[in-house]
Amino acid sequence: xxxxxxxxxxxxxQSHGECVFAAPDVFELGDDDVLKWEEEVDxxxxxxxxxxxxxxxxLAISLEG
Amino acid sequence: MAGxxxxxxxxxxxxxxAQAARAAGYEGELTIVGAExxxxxxxxxxxxxxxxxxxxxxxxxxxxxEVDVTWRLGERATALDTxxxxxxxxxxxxxEYHRLVLATGCRxxxxxxxxxxxxxxxxxxxxxxxxxLQRALAPKPKLAVIGAGFIGCExxxxxxxxxxxxxxxxxxxxxxxxxxxxxxxxxxxxxxxxGVDLRLGTGIAALHGDAGGRLAEVxxxxxxxxxxxxxxxxxxxxxxxxxxxGSGLTxxxxxxxxxxxxxxxxxxVFAAGDIAAWPHPLAPDAPIRIEHWTNAAEQGxxxxxxxxxxxxxxxxxxSVPSFWSDQYDVKIQAVGLPRLAERVHxxxxxxxxxxxxxxxxxxxxxxxxxxxxxxxxLPLYRxxxxxxxxxxxxxxxxREDSKAFGAPVAA
Numbered sequence: 001x002x003x004x005x006x007x008x009x010x011x012x013x014q015s016h017g018e019c020v021f022a023a024p025d026v027f028e029l030g031d032d033d034v035l036k037w038e039e040e041v042d043x044x045x046x047x048x049x050x051x052x053x054x055x056x057x058x059l060a061i062s063l064e065g
Numbered sequence: 066m067a068g069x070x071x072x073x074x075x076x077x078x079x080x081x082x083a084q085a086a087r088a089a090g091y092e093g094e095l096t097i098v099g100a101e102x103x104x105x106x107x108x109x110x111x112x113x114x115x116x117x118x119x120x121x122x123x124x125x126x127x128x129x130x131e132v133d134v135t136w137r138l139g140e141r142a143t144a145l146d147t148x149x150x151x152x153x154x155x156x157x158x159x160x161e162y163h164r165l166v167l168a169t170g171c172r173x174x175x176x177x178x179x180x181x182x183x184x185x186x187x188x189x190x191x192x193x194x195x196x197x198l199q200r201a202l203a204p205k206p207k208l209a210v211i212g213a214g215f216i217g218c219e220x221x222x223x224x225x226x227x228x229x230x231x232x233x234x235x236x237x238x239x240x241x242x243x244x245x246x247x248x249x250x251x252x253x254x255x256x257x258x259x260g261v262d263l264r265l266g267t268g269i270a271a272l273h274g275d276a277g278g279r280l281a282e283v284x285x286x287x288x289x290x291x292x293x294x295x296x297x298x299x300x301x302x303x304x305x306x307x308x309x310x311g312s313g314l315t316x317x318x319x320x321x322x323x324x325x326x327x328x329x330x331x332x333x334v335f336a337a338g339d340i341a342a343w344p345h346p347l348a349p350d351a352p353i354r355i356e357h358w359t360n361a362a363e364q365g366x367x368x369x370x371x372x373x374x375x376x377x378x379x380x381x382x383x384s385v386p387s388f389w390s391d392q393y394d395v396k397i398q399a400v401g402l403p404r405l406a407e408r409v410h411x412x413x414x415x416x417x418x419x420x421x422x423x424x425x426x427x428x429x430x431x432x433x434x435x436x437x438x439x440x441x442x443l444p445l446y447r448x449x450x451x452x453x454x455x456x457x458x459x460x461x462x463x464r465e466d467s468k469a470f471g472a473p474v475a476a
Contacts, residue, residue: 016389016396
């Protein structure tokens with residue numbers, strides 16, 4: 001099963017949470033508002049991952065694979 | 066396919082349209098026309114980190130070099146002929162298109178009353194505006210901000226960070242009008258705590274200059290006068306659609322589209338971002354238009370994808386809108402359509418008051434949620450809004466939710 005690697009530049013992330021709207025199974029804001037995410041995601045979730053990249057106001061998210 | 070895909074507007078929506086068309090496999094000609102001389106850049110920092118000196122210009126530029134596009138920057142579109150499928154440009158040859166995406170955005174509404182000719186008046190919309198304002202603020206003048214919406218409040222907060230004396234004026238009784246009294250009152254308190262001289266419920270009667278024609282004083286409609294050498298006019302935005310008059314497109318309340326962002330009356334023309342008016346499932350009565358970043362990103366992507374798809378494959382834009390404002394160290398966010406809310410209920414609040422979420426109700430249904438440092442809670446509310454949940458249902462669910470900030474004090 002192919003996977004996609006998800007990178008988030010935490011120097012850029014400002015915890016807007018737009019990626020959580022786009023891909024709630026992958027991204028989550030913790031109790032301290034710091035972003036948590038799955039680093040390897042099944043390729044079947046490509047569309048929502050691309051949407052998360054698209055709506056991140058800080059352009060902090062990139063995908064590999 | 067004479068002309069291929071043409072995108073008018075080189076900001077977020079236009080860039081996303083180009084990227085989406087290429088990602089969908091479109092290999093034909095692709096031209097982006099932009100009135101500004103800059104490559105696409107992101108606007109949110111202009112009133113925040115760029116103005117406060119935290120970010121520089123490079124940090125605002127979108128990575129756009131990898132997109133295979135012919136850039137026509139510094140060229141302004143002046144007319145559209147949907148029969149000849151042609152866009153006229155100021156001082157340059159017209160461009161023909163096969164498919165067209167309109168993404169010309171908004172411009173700042175200027176001050177047109179007494180004193181409009183004075184030096185020292187600024188609006189904030191473009192990168193060049195932000196750089197001009199930054200220069201004007203460098204000598205730490207007294208600043209009047211006229212209008213306490215998103216831009217006005219953010220400019221006031223950024224200027225306070227720079228140690229500048231700020232007077233923030235709005236005719237509305239609270240700042241951030243449209244986001245409800247709870248949030249507006251909290252926002253007013255915050256600006257006062259940070260030392261902003263907040264004048265609410267009063268408009269501007271006139272701006273007065275010195276002998277050299279420079280702004281010196283702002284006269285409020287309550288008769289008081291405020292010293293200011295610089296004023297930021299933050300009175301909202303006007304859609305850049307005048308150039309489309311005579312094209313046959315409907316331009317009120319923006320370029321009128323169907324749910325796939327296809328313009329009414331022109332099957333090969335699409336609109337995205339600030340200028341697009343489209344029917345949203347949350348607003349059954351009339352098409353809506355949204356002037357926020359995420360909407361431009363989402364609609365640009367969809368318009369670009371739909372523009373290169375067959376008519377039957379075009380998808381609808383139905384996502385629940387979301388937007389934010391950073392002021393001092395507070396993140397204000399909203400999801401849904403706050404302007405359509407009839408009543409606002411506090412849903413949850415931290416005991417220390419530093420975080421809360423309120424919901425806006427219309428006809429018993431939750432149509433919006435407002436967060437004050439509430440980012441981690443909003444995805445839940447957004448799902449409720451998308452599902453058409455009732456206010457009672459949502460408030461009851463939140464009361465049982467162990468992850469909620471806490472019970473609100475007397476709603």
